[in-house]
Amino acid sequence: ALHVRYADEAVCIGPPASTESYLRIDKIIDVCKKLDVDAIHPGYGFLSENSEFAKTVTENGIIFIGPSPEAISVMGSKLAAKAAVGKYDVPLVPGTEEAITDIPAAKKIAKEIGYPILIKASAGGGGKGMRIVEQEADFEEQMDRAVSEAKSAFGDGAVFIEKFIGSPKHIEFQILGDQHGNIVHLFDRECSVQRRHQKVIEEAPSAVLTEEKRKAMGEAAIGVAKACNYYGAGTVEFIVDEKLNFYFLEMNTRLQVEHPVTEEITGVDLVKEQIRIAEGEALGYTQEELSFTGHAIELRVYAEDPANNFLPDIGTLKTYNRPQGPGVRVDDGFEQGMDIPIHYDPMIAKLVTFADTRELAIKRMLRAIEEYDISGIETTMGFGKFVFNHEAFISGKFDTKFVDKYFEPSVLEGENKKEELEIAGVLSAMMVKESKKANEQGAQQVKSGTSNWRKRAWRNS
Numbered sequence: 073a074l075h076v077r078y079a080d081e082a083v084c085i086g087p088p089a090s091t092e093s094y095l096r097i098d099k100i101i102d103v104c105k106k107l108d109v110d111a112i113h114p115g116y117g118f119l120s121e122n123s124e125f126a127k128t129v130t131e132n133g134i135i136f137i138g139p140s141p142e143a144i145s146v147m148g149s150k151l152a153a154k155a156a157v158g159k160y161d162v163p164l165v166p167g168t169e170e171a172i173t174d175i176p177a178a179k180k181i182a183k184e185i186g187y188p189i190l191i192k193a194s195a196g197g198g199g200k201g202m203r204i205v206e207q208e209a210d211f212e213e214q215m216d217r218a219v220s221e222a223k224s225a226f227g228d229g230a231v232f233i234e235k236f237i238g239s240p241k242h243i244e245f246q247i248l249g250d251q252h253g254n255i256v257h258l259f260d261r262e263c264s265v266q267r268r269h270q271k272v273i274e275e276a277p278s279a280v281l282t283e284e285k286r287k288a289m290g291e292a293a294i295g296v297a298k299a300c301n302y303y304g305a306g307t308v309e310f311i312v313d314e315k316l317n318f319y320f321l322e323m324n325t326r327l328q329v330e331h332p333v334t335e336e337i338t339g340v341d342l343v344k345e346q347i348r349i350a351e352g353e354a355l356g357y358t359q360e361e362l363s364f365t366g367h368a369i370e371l372r373v374y375a376e377d378p379a380n381n382f383l384p385d386i387g388t389l390k391t392y393n394r395p396q397g398p399g400v401r402v403d404d405g406f407e408q409g410m411d412i413p414i415h416y417d418p419m420i421a422k423l424v425t426f427a428d429t430r431e432l433a434i435k436r437m438l439r440a441i442e443e444y445d446i447s448g449i450e451t452t453m454g455f456g457k458f459v460f461n462h463e464a465f466i467s468g469k470f471d472t473k474f475v476d477k478y479f480e481p482s483v484l485e486g487e488n489k490k491e492e493l494e495i496a497g498v499l500s501a502m503m504v505k506e507s508k509k510a511n512e513q514g515a516q517q518v519k520s521g522t523s524n525w526r527k528r529a530w531r532n533s
């Protein structure tokens with residue numbers, strides 16, 4: 073892996089399966105002690121939100137680059153988090169504040185809130201353990217399913233009720249806190265384009281927030297962080313309805329995948345800040361001193377097939393050439409010829425563009441997608457192109473239902489056909505002799521979603 077090649081020293085913890093390597097607290101601690109390691113950065117997957125890990129690291133005299141184990145544990149439980157923020161002025165989605173034990177009482181509350189409602193697992197994460205109940209007659213059945221799902225996925229059957237917000241936006245605030253009690257936010261990110269309740273496109277700032285709303289949400293986010301004496305980098309997530317009413321969803325007690333968009337608009341290196349904070353340094357700036365400029369967008373380039381329900385697509389990166397130029401940032405861990413392994417999240421790269429305005433950032437993104445040359449596996453790039461050309465995205469009037477509402481695999485085929493036609497036009501105009509043969513070759517590449525055939529055809533001619 074690229075990050076291993078960059079490292080001065082690397083130690084193999086175990087085989088690829090994460091239960092034998094990335095999740096082995098005991099082995100990781102052993103190696104760190106042998107090497108006299110000062111600090112551990114847990115990244116954003118695996119053990120990064122595991123309070124037991126944070127505790128063990130600290131108990132072994134190693135610095136954990138992240139929040140306290142107590143903060144991780146409070147925010148790791150959605151019910152404990154709701155209880156903790158009670159003292160602060162943080163709006164919560166209407167619902168039950170404790171785990172459901174009494175079904176008739178819960179049904180009464182559900183009726184008051186009004187159907188549809190959502191049954192959620194307190195220990196839930198990654199979009200799992202959520203059930204929508206459309207009407208009272210389905211309550212018990214969905215409740216039973218939610219409890220058994222929560223038990224098997226998280227080992228904790230506690231579930232609660234929330235009002236189901238029909239067409240919500242997902243807007244979150246980046247938090248930084250130091251170990252001296254200072255907490256600031258670094259503004260908002262909108263992550264409403266999701267598949268399977270999981271983010272795939274993010275941007276900063278949100279296209280729809282007014283200055284007033286941004287201020288109110290920022291203050292609520294700081295309230296959430298204060299409620300657990302937070303230090304380090306963290307994210308407070310809100311669900312926002314059509315009228316821009318906002319409700320606290322949860323706090324992620326780690327760096328987020330989408331942190332680059334915040335870095336681009338604020339100029340703050342979040343990982344560097346995490347390390348400074350872990351060393352005990354004070355933030356050194358106040359909320360009033362922070363500002364942002366321009367607009368940044370991120371597309372998660374996953375090895376997934378959007379035409380096939382976004383299923384992971386493993387294989388070898390036959391070609392892999394990154395886009396370049398002003399306002400383009402690619403955070404990746406792969407190079408041409410490398411395999412995408414089946415063991416982990418299939419993210420190849422984060423493609424980020426930055427510009428003075430949202431409109432220009434979108435244009436830059438479309439240009440970068442055209443330039444990004446990946447073959448050998450299916451990716452989310454063709455899907456990205458569809459989204460960035462879509463009126464709903466361009467106008468900012470979209471919500472977490474974007475994929476359900478607008479996306480059909482056939483739109484990608486349409487994209488490809490359009491490209492084929494354009495290509496055919498260019499070729500005939502240039503009177504390329506072997507146009508038939510070229511078309512056949514091109515059509516094959518076009519199938520892979522984002523075609524670089526036109527570029528190649530030009531080069532060959």
Ligand code: ADP
Pocket residue numbers: 165190196197198199200234235236237238240242266269309311321322472
């Ligand atoms: P997880 O911890 O599993 O990621 P979250 O509480 O963060 O769960 O919710 C994930 C996503 O599920 C949200 O971004 C949103 O799309 C949807 N969601 C969560 N709560 C609600 C709600 N009350 N009404 C409608 N959609 C919701």
